[in-house]
Amino acid sequence: MxxxxxxxxxxxxxxxxxxxxxxxxxxxxxxxxxxxxxxxxxxxxxxxxxxxxxxxxxxxxxxxxxxxxxxxxxxxxxxxxxxxxxxxxxxxxxxxxxxxxxxxxxxxxxxxxxxxxxxxxxxxxxxxxxxxxxxxxxxxxxxxxxxxxxxxxxxxxxxxxxxxxxxxxxxxxxxxxxxxxxxxxxxxxxxxxxxxxxxxxxxxxxxxxxxxxxxxxxxxxxxxxAMSAQERRERLVNSITSAIRHSLDPSEIFQIAVRELGQVLQVCRCLIYRCSQDGDQVTIQYEYLQPSLPSLLGEQWPLANNPLFQRVQQQQQMLAVEDTAAADATLRQDVQALKELIQRWRIRSWLMVPLIHQQRLLGMIELHHCQATPHSWSEDDKALVDAIATQLSLAIIQAEAYAHLQDLNQQLEDLERTRSNLIAITGHELRTPLSTIQVCLESLAHEPDMPPELSQVMLQSALDDAERMRKLVQDFLTLSRLESGRIEWNLESLSLQECVDLALSSVQTHHGQQVCAQIDVTLPKTLPLVRADGEWLVEVLVKLLDNACKFTSERDRILIQATQPDPATVQVTVADTGRGIEPQRLEIVFDRFYQEEGALRRTTGGTGLGLAMCRQIIEGLGGQIWATSDGKDQGSQFHFTVPAAQDSLETESTRLGRRSQSPSRSNRRRS
The missing domain is CATH 3.30.870 (Endonuclease; Chain A)
Structure with missing residues (x-):
């Protein structure tokens, strides 16, 4: 029944x-x-x-x-x-x-x-x-x-x-x-x-x-x-604290915080995002959302054109809007300016809590209620969100400190490698010329009856090795100045042809009667002037030519050419048909102390600082430098760019035509 x-x-x-x-x-x-x-x-x-x-x-x-x-x-x-x-x-x-x-x-x-x-x-x-x-x-x-x-x-x-x-x-x-x-x-x-x-x-x-x-x-x-409210607050704070203890990744912490905060407060939408004092907008990456509501994930959230955000940023205090449809007089104008945003995302009640550390804005927590009736933000809810904001601020600062510490550790590792390389290379590069100088001087001191011809050979060997040591020390000092940013660039409009001629003259003087590959120069007559520091640009060309001569034989060729890939840039290439570079080493050849054959067992001289100096110089002049090669014994090409002079339309051919006092040089040389 x-x-x-x-x-x-x-x-x-x-x-x-x-x-x-x-x-x-x-x-x-x-x-x-x-x-x-x-x-x-x-x-x-x-x-x-x-x-x-x-x-x-x-x-x-x-x-x-x-x-x-x-x-x-x-x-x-x-x-x-x-x-x-x-x-x-x-x-x-x-x-x-x-x-x-x-x-x-x-x-x-x-x-x-x-x-x-x-x-x-x-x-x-x-x-x-x-x-x-x-x-x-x-x-x-x-x-x-x-x-x-x-x-x-x-x-x-x-x-x-x-x-x-x-x-x-x-x-x-x-x-x-x-x-x-x-x-x-x-x-x-x-x-x-x-x-x-x-x-x-x-x-x-x-x-x-x-x-x-x-x-x-x-x-x-x-x-x-009251106990339940206190328990949920403590549980939420503890979950955020636990996440901070177990992870230094802000993304993971934000993901946990946005989910827990949204569930505990039963809001329609919860957002957490990083921002700065002068950001125009931010991409939303962390969101808690109730079903049947439009998602903000991946959307651009306005900051510069958001009066409520600007108010929170200036006052560095939370802002609660209980009803966007009937805001009080102090907020009515700001809410009215965001009418389109509010209607699109169906925001009826709005709470914004900043993430602040030592008066620095780090991010923002936003809570949205999207029901037909407005929501009253209780003091307990505000206190809970404020406590979470404090925890998240500390998490961000902690993550930044850890990242900074990692950078410092990486720098220390780099310094340690540099120190080891410096000891190895200087030990090798200084010991050999010092031994030669010592032997020559001891021979001259203990053998007064030495024939004049042999005495001259001994003196010349000592002078050559002393010059070698001087250049080594000079390279160290120059690279240190470049890396520390203590160089004052004297930029002017220059003729690339003149810079190439000076570089060729320097290389010829340096190598003298030593065997070197044939050097060809191909520069278009319509090439514009470049905007650079002439002394340093010549230094780059000299070091690239020295490097090419070092890894080529008499039967090989070296080519200097230039192109203009765009109106604002001139690209210079120093190519050779010599030993070549393996593809996986094309980037590390510009590292300090890099030696293709190792620092202590190479067959060619040098400290491994030349290409590192070239990179510092070219980047300081506003250009880029890189290397290409088809592999071992296939030759190599070193390319760099410099800005074209914008204040003059004068071409190389026009400038060369007026150089009445400058001696003509052949575009083909044998050093």
Missing amino acids: RNSASVVEELLRTIPQLRAQLYFKTSLTALSHAMEDQVLAGTDRPLVIASFQQARFYRQEANRYLRIADITDQVYVLSARGSGFDHCSNAYETIAFEADDSLTQEWHLVVIGQEYSACLICRERSPVTLVNRGPGSPALEQTRRFEGIWTLDRQVAQRAANMLLARIKGYRPELEAKIAQAQQLCCQPGVAITVPSDGFGSDPFAQRLVTYLQAGQYKLLKAYK
């Missing part, structure tokens, strides 16, 4: 004077036990009808009803059908109603005796749910609430008992005779039902007892809510 009608509603409809009250589950438990204890302590043989919502609630009280059954044979217990509970007639009558019966939502206890009566008829309301219940949250049993009637009035109790007995008869018709005896006890026709103005009819002591229980339960629930 299914019955969808509520006993509470039926009773209130039958007796309109009654007024339903709200009870916590704890209060109802205390009242029920008091009514049961009165039966157990008395000598009366009352009618007892108890209705439990589920069998598990009944099992908690089963022993008490066995004791009550020893006192009276009119005991009826109702519960939803389940394991271990069904229709039965043992110590007392049990009635199992169906799962879709309205009794599954109600709690009833009626006691009617010769000397006293009591009635508790209640229906459960929707349970109170605490957001994100954690270990510190109250049990759901303690937050359950019921609406109904509790009274000592005999007539109300009789009417409620008749309603429940009718339900029992419908489920168990075989109990008709026993139910008739119960109805004789609780049915007295012709007696008027008088309900006091308070709707209960209970004595003052009972009323105070209920009031005390209810007040205590309200205080308990309020304390539980």
